[in-house]
Amino acid sequence: MTLDEVKIGGECSVEDVFADGALGQRLLDMGFVPGTRIKIIRNAPLVDPVEIFIKGYFLSLRHAEAKTVEVVLL
């Protein structure tokens, strides 16, 4: 499944990042590498973007971007 499909409060682990180019590199830089654990914290008031907990810090990204991250539920 992809990151945007994980429910609020759910935890998952990164499998792969589909995006390449600027977005792909940015995701890699921010710690979206295989095995990284992610917790979904909350959606913004208008649903998008979503806030997650990754590598010990909080990050927000749009659902469209989250869609490019393949994850498995923990």
Next chain:
Amino acid sequence: MSEKFKEILVAVAGQPNSGKSTIFNLLTGARQHVANYPGVTVEKKIGSFRLNGDKVVVVDLPGTYSLTSYTQEERIARDFLLLERPEVVVDVVDASNLERNLYLTFQLIEMGLPLVLDLNMVDVAGRRGFEINVKELSLQLAIPVVSTIGNRGKGKNELRQTIHSTYRNKQKFTSIRLDYGENLELILMSLEKELSQDPRLTEHYSSRWLAVRLLEGDSEVQRLVRQQSQKAEYILNKVKQQRKHFIAKHKKAPEKIIAQQRYRAAGKIVEKCVKRTNAISKTLTDRIDKIVCDRFLGPIILAAIIYGMYQLAIVQGYKLTEYTWPLLAGFRNFVALFLPSEGFICDPILRAMPLGVIDGVIAVLNYVPIFVILFALIAILEDTGYMARMAFILDRVFRCFGLHGHSVLPLILGGVCVGGCAIPGVMACRGIKDEKARMATILIVPLMNCMAKIPLYVLLIGMFFAKQKALMMFFISTITIIIALAAAKILNLTVLRKKESAPFILEMPAYHLPTFGGVMRRCVERVWLFVKKIITVVIVVAAIVYALISYPGLNKDRTVYYESQANQAIQIFYKKIGDDNLYTKLVAESQLMKFTTYWEDYKKAKIGVKTKQAKETIGQKFFNKNPDFFKIVKRGKYELEGKKIVDKDAAKVEKAYKKLSKTRKKLRREKREETIASSYLGRAGHFLEPVTKFAGFNWRVNIALLSSFAAKESSVATLGSIYQSSSEEKEARLEERIKQTEQGWTPLHALGLILFMAMYPPCIPTLFMIKLEAASLKWMLFAAVYPIILGFVMAVLVFSGGNLLGFSGLQAMVVFYIIAIAVTTVMAFIKRRTELT
């Protein structure tokens, strides 16, 4: 200074939110200045300090998560490190976020520059339950590590000393070599070998770094190799092959493995060096965010904060200007003392021009108190970390229009509701990381309702919409943002199509209490930048505008006419007072002009003076200046040696002069009006009338609108000088004067004018800011032209369309409003191509 003392170049690098600027300030203290990196708008802060006799020059690099070539900040940081070759690099690391920060550290190590790791905010990390073994960390990375608490000044000396000792030992500097795993290392080693055979490459760049970057597919490094190496094609071809092989074999791009290995290494080091003591399950930041980012409370809190900012900066700041204005006006009058004095009808250019320029400058400087408050508030929002939450909450709305969550602040500053200023608005666009959204925001900020647009609104609403005042104000304060959003989307789909767009991946930093010093420093820095840049521009512009409304001037006949009118009035004055008057000689010929100045000064001094004591002081002052003139201005009633004296001659002169003064003022006004009307600007006003009449603007309005280009607040003043009072006895209010002259004006005229003013092109200082922020003259010109077209089309729609359909002003407004909302809604649903590739 003796020869052996050196100048040492040090760069401060680090990820965003690592407290990098605090460390920069800590190192350099007050000795710093702000410049821009060449060709871009990213600020470059340079400071220095002295240590052991050497001068250490410190450059603050932009905060970056990585050092690829995908973002402007990363390119700048990387180019600085590559081209300027700093002797020592300080890597500022957030101690409570070690793993991700080490990701950048590894890249810095790879570049082969002497590195010092500054473990910052160790206090926060400690509170969160992280205990970091500094010695072990230094051992693991094989580089010196210093722990600091930047905002409390702890670790300053140790950091400085470590920088210096690293500099002294830089020849011997070595560090760890990150192992990217067998599969990659084989390729990297053969690449490194290839690269190291070209001395032109290895002289400047570490071959390890080049190899890794090439394998990652970094286009900038490819360009670099092409520039420097003669066998570039051979090397790049080889890299291409190797990448292809690797992807085919491992089903993954090398950059993914590289990132993974960096994080793996970082994770290992964290495991070895960080002990989690009392792990807190919920930090304060978690708890605050639960409320601040809540579905219902979040937007309410956001609205409250925006409202609070508006109240504090715009409303209270505006009140502050009441105190600062007299200072500025005082400065103007002080300067006026040193200029040639007024003429009877015509002022010498050496007086009129400088005063015109000063008026232009102080009109802008008048807003400084507002800027001070605004900039301080923005610094607080930035330092606390709330800015990221603002973007988080609002991104969904703004994204529909090709903007960014961060666009909200510039728009507020520009005056989303009523009352803002486009200059700080445009400046605040720096915070938007998405280049496309940043340009769109810069371009629509001037469409907001800045304070200078308001006087004209108030005037016209008072004249034509007195009964629907509240409704009209609501219309104006909301129509601009509605139109601006649609404009942003259109710009996005057209002229900004090709601009670089960045993904919205935003760190939500932990909340910090801002320090007073930090906030003030940023505030003063920005205000100073503003004052410095703006004043020079305004001086030039005001001079040009002065020339445009004064030249070519009246023809000889008219000049002679005004002179003869003046002479006639003077003759009547002398006749009235008669030859036998005691004062006749005192006000004869050249003395008359002296008396005129004295009279004007006295009237000016008396304005607003209420207490008896103050009046007496003024009286004494003017008596000392010239006792005879004083007798006249007092209408012959004064005290001499304790006796009350009634001086009939003086009273007679006063009465006659009052008449003369009135005539003089009237002549000056008429002459000025005629000069403006026949000036270059006036001719342009006439020239444009055939076109602008479709929007309901006649030549008088055209002149007012044209002259507003320098500063919009002058629109009402210009209207004031164009619509001169025709009745001699009483000064009619401007509203009445306009109504007298423009009998045929309808509310539709007013509505067209209001809409045009709402879309009015940015004032010159704003345009200059746009040029700075967009780093391009082309965009500045575009920003000046497109609002004119937009505003004109809207005014024509409302005026001509309204007339055609027989609408009243209110009807036209409502219909226009509905159309605008409809257009903007449609715009929101037009999808832009997703830039996910």
